[in-house]
Structure formats: C-alpha cells, structure tokens
Amino acid sequence: MIDTTHVADTRVGERVAAENWDALTAELDEYGHALTGPLLTPGVCRDIAALYDDTDRFRATVDMGRYRFGSGRYRYFTHELPDVVRELRAAFYPRLLPIARDWAEKLGKPAPWPGSLEEWVGMCHAAGQVKSAQILLRYGPGDWNALHRDVFGDMLFPLQVVIGLDAPGADFTGGEFIMTEQRPRAQSRGSSTTLPLGHGLVFTTRDRPVASKRGWSTAPMRHGVSTVRSGRRRTLGLVFHDAA
Template structure:
C-alpha cells in the first residue's frame, strides 16, 4: 500500500467543509461533537490495515498489561501517512478558535500559535518530542477505561477520533463514552456510536461550564464500552506531542 493511495480524496477539503458553527455549538454544550463523513470506506480499510506494518509505529501498548482496559493500540512515528498528516493539519485551524475561546473563558493561557507546525515545534522545544497519533484495535471483550490524554505540560484541549469499522456490521458494542464531573453533583455520562469514516471531536481534559459566578472548569474523561462482537478500529488525532 502506498501513501498516494491513502491521500486520494482530499480529506483536508472534507474537514474544511464541516459545519463549523454546529460543531462549536455541540462542543460548547457537551464537550464533544460528531462530524460528517471524512473518509471513504476504502480509505478506512487502508488506514486500518497499517496496523500490520510495524515499522510505521514507535510503540505498541497492551491495555490490559497497563490496566487501561483491554485491547491494543500503536503510536505512529513522526513519518505519518499522508492522510493522517492531512487530517491533523486540517483540523487544527478548525479547532483553534474553540481552544482559544475556552482558554479565555477559564482565564487560562492560550499558547497555541496559528499553525500546527509552530505548535509542534514548541512542544518539541519543551521536551515533548514523541508522536501521539494512534491506531486503536479492539476485539470481543475489549474496552478502554475512562481517562485523559495528557502527555506533558503542553496540551491542546481538543482531539479527534475517527471510526474505521462499521458499527452493527463489523462490530457490536464499543460505544465512545464520556463522563463530566459536575460541581457538587454526581457525574453525567454520554455514549456515542461512531460511524465508519466519521469523526468525534472531544475535549482532552476539561470544558468551560457557565455558572452564576461566570465560567467554571468541567473535568471530563473518555473511554470505550465493551466490544460485544467483531473488531473495532479507530484512528486518534492528538494535537500535542508526548513527552
């Protein structure tokens, strides 16, 4: 398989064509938002097949071994397939205004420059030099514990997961889970079925929540429910590097 094949279809244009206002509204209200289609089924199959090319990855993580759940994922090297690189570069400017708005509401620094290249360079200068782009693979009985993807002091507050298999056809179960810790109340949860080729944008750590005193921090975690049958594979796009 060649990267030229994976690049076919101008995925960056599909990202740019998403309804920015609708996505922003969903992110502000819930901390996550579903996109429209980003990849064709053929592109999904091609990306998923990269899992069996170990030279493309810097590390393989067995989730059960680390008590993260059950299943496996692999971190890409910095030599990203063209389609993965293009998706990441296209999403950054789409999500940057949301990131800056959230930081302003919470009175936090907004260290993110206008381009992804500049931001990645800042991560590297701070000692966060490892690629955090991942392919995840779940089989029957596998799941992912609720967590946050914070790999160092520098982080981008949003990330994207893209479904590579068709729910109800290739697998059952495996819903994407999010929980929000509410002030002086029990946590609120949500589940999302991720369609093949579609993305889910979600908060890496927190979202701003309106309160009587202005804005407060709403801590959030994400995970994956137990896969009941078949195989569920996803592509994870993270916009900060790992330490």
Template sequence: MIDTTLRTSSVGERIAAQDWDALTDELNEYGNALTGQLLTPAQCQEIAALYDESERFRATIDMARYRFGSGQYRYFTHELPDVVRELREAFYPLLLPVARGWAEMLGRPARWPDTLAEWLAMCHAAGQAKSAQILLRYGPGDWNALHRDVFGELLFPLQVVIGLDAPGADFTGGEFIMTEQRPRAQSRGSSTTLLQGHGLIFTTRDRPVASRRGWSTGPIRHGVSTVRSGRRRALGLVFHDAK
C-alpha cells in the same frame, strides 16, 4: 451509497465543508461533537491495514498490561501516512478558535500559535517530542478505561477519533463513552456510536461550564465500552506531542 463528493474532494476540503458553527455549539454544550463522513470505506480500510506494518509505529501498548482496559493500540512515528497528516493539519486551524475561546472563559493562557507546525515546535522545545497519533484495535471483550490524554505540560484541549469499521456490520458494542464532573452535582455520562469514516471531536481534559460565578472547569474523561463482537478499529488524532 457513497456521496460522490467524497470521491472527488480532498480530506482537507471535507473537513472545511463541515458545519463548524453547529460543531462549535455542540462542543460548547457537551464537550464533544460528531462530524459528517470524512473518509470513504476504502480509506478507512487502508488506514486500518497499516496496523500490521510495524515499521510505521514507535510503540505498541497492550492495554491489559497497564490496566488501561483490554485491547491494543500503536503510536505512529513522526513519518505519518499522508492521509493522517492531512487530517491533523486540516483540523488544527478549525479547532483553534474553540481552544482559544475556552482558554479565555477559564482565564488560561491561549498559547497556541496559528499553525500546527509552530505549536509542535513549542512542544518539542519543552521536551514533548514523541508522536501521539494512535491506531487502536479492539476485539470481542475489549474495552478502554476512562482516561484523559495528557502527555506533558503543553496540551491542546481538543482531539479527534475517527471510526474505521462499521458498527452493526463489523462489530457490536464499543460505544465511545464520556463522563463529566459537574460543579456541585453528580457526574454526567454520554455515549456515541462512531460511524465508519466519521469523526468525533472531544475535549482532551476539561471544558468551560457555566456557573453562578461565571465559568468553572468541567473535568471530562473518555473511554470505550465493551466490544460485544467483531473488530473495532479507530484512528486517534492528538494535537500535542508526548514526552
């Protein structure tokens, strides 16, 4: 049964209603954090169905061709569907304090302005003017190699992926996986089952890790494990544009 508040609230209100103190603690501890339900099943299916509307996308990537894994994804044009635009705009100001806090820990400039529009204008002025919002589609045997979504010099350190299908019902396998290089230690891995309509916030490139000398950089990569059966689709929200 769907919570009636999902039917009566906007996407922005659902994002704002998340426990941001707890999400921030998880991001600081692990570099990723799972939200509650943000989209109804009907909204998920509406977004997933956009995949077949070619005019909405600027490019289609066959992962096997580029040795990124197996499967396919498409980059939206800047004419984003309303719900995708609302998701992105609602997340940005709530992720901004985490981004700025991480920059301070690592001694990096926190150059992100208060609004997403200002930040994207900075990206475009630096030659990063292509939309980086993606719709991903995996079938049986598909997977995504470990990688980082760095599209130019300007980047936002956090991004979000939202599951559009129901694990166990629509597909099996296909866990979201992350590996973290730890200072003077072996890499640590994690996996997350992404529920339909829920979001996973995760680091784009790295995160601060406590060390004897203060804070060190912990590089992190992410990917998707092999889909065993069915079809797994997801929406990727990136907060910087691409070259």
C-alpha cells in the same frame, strides 16, 4: 496488497472545511464532544486500518491489559505519518484553534497555541514533548478502554479527534465511545456515542468551561470505550500535542 508508504485522500481537507463548524462549535460548547459527517471513504478507512500490521510505521505498541487500561492494543505512529493522517491534523487544527482559545479565555487560562500546527508542535518539542501521539487502536470481542485523558505533559491542546475505521452493527457490536463530565458541585454526567465508519468525533482532551452562577467553571472530562461484544473495532486517534 496496499501501499503502506502513502495512504492519501486528496479531498479530506475539503471535507473537514465543509463541515458546519458553527453547529459543531455549539455542540462542543454544550456537551464537550461533537460528531462530524463522513470524512474518509470506506476504502481509505480500510487502508488506514491495515497499517496496524506494518510495525515499522509505529514507535510503540501498548497492551492495555498489561497496564490495567482495559483490554485491547493500540500503537503510536512515528513522526513519518501516512499522508492522510497528516492532512487530517492540518485540516482540523485551524478549525479547532478558535474553540481552544475561546475556552481558555472563559477559564482565565493561557492560550499558548499559535496559528500554525507546525509551530505548535515545535513548541511541544522545545518543552521536551518530542514523541508522536497519533494512535491506531484495535479492539476485539471483550476489549474495552478505561476512562482516561490523553495528557502527555504540560503542553496540551484541549481538543482531539477520533475517527471510526469500521462500521458499527456490521463489523462490530458494542464499543461505544463514552465520556464522563464532572459537573461543578453536581453529580457526574455520562454520554455514549456510536462512531460511524469514516466519521470523526471531536472531544475534550482534559476539561472545558461550563457556565455557572459565578461565571465559568472548569468541568473535567474523561473518555473511554465500552466493551466490544463482537467483531473488530478500529479507530484512528488524532492528538494535537506530542508526548514526552
């Protein structure tokens, strides 16, 4: 039996900081998504995944089939986040903030994000977005997630992170993370990523800048999950804005 009150990893902040952020930034600028190295140990991944059955940890459960979002279920944490989830968000935000501001400048859009995550979340709450948007997802055989965006109101952070909690090829097959990008005056471009155990994928929440003949253009992006063919696929979703 694990202690579901505190799931922690004292080195997670160090691992996030130790990533090659120049390379990750370049990949995000080029493709709109970038895969990190291992951030969580297999044991911590198991502990986070096991929280799914502790219903008191969550404010809502969504059956994707019911809403025609795909097939499978996910749960939104309450604001009483497990320690490791809180640490991950706190570690990622200052690394993603320069990218968010750069993208906003290129697109000529406001960059309302302050230097601290706590202040930004306070701004979300003041605007009426008061619900936690941190997600624990679980897929079984035949489950999938339709292409979508995690936009919950006007207050939006342009990047988010998903972390794999199971090992592809061992715990499940299929279930690739997929993205589509609507290129300016061109056909859409698709991509797929196999998410390794404990690794994170940083990706575009809604749209990103792409170079064009006239400077910079907005490229809308959507994400989803391909059909899980066997086993069980669980992931942790880190969103840096709250929901209305």
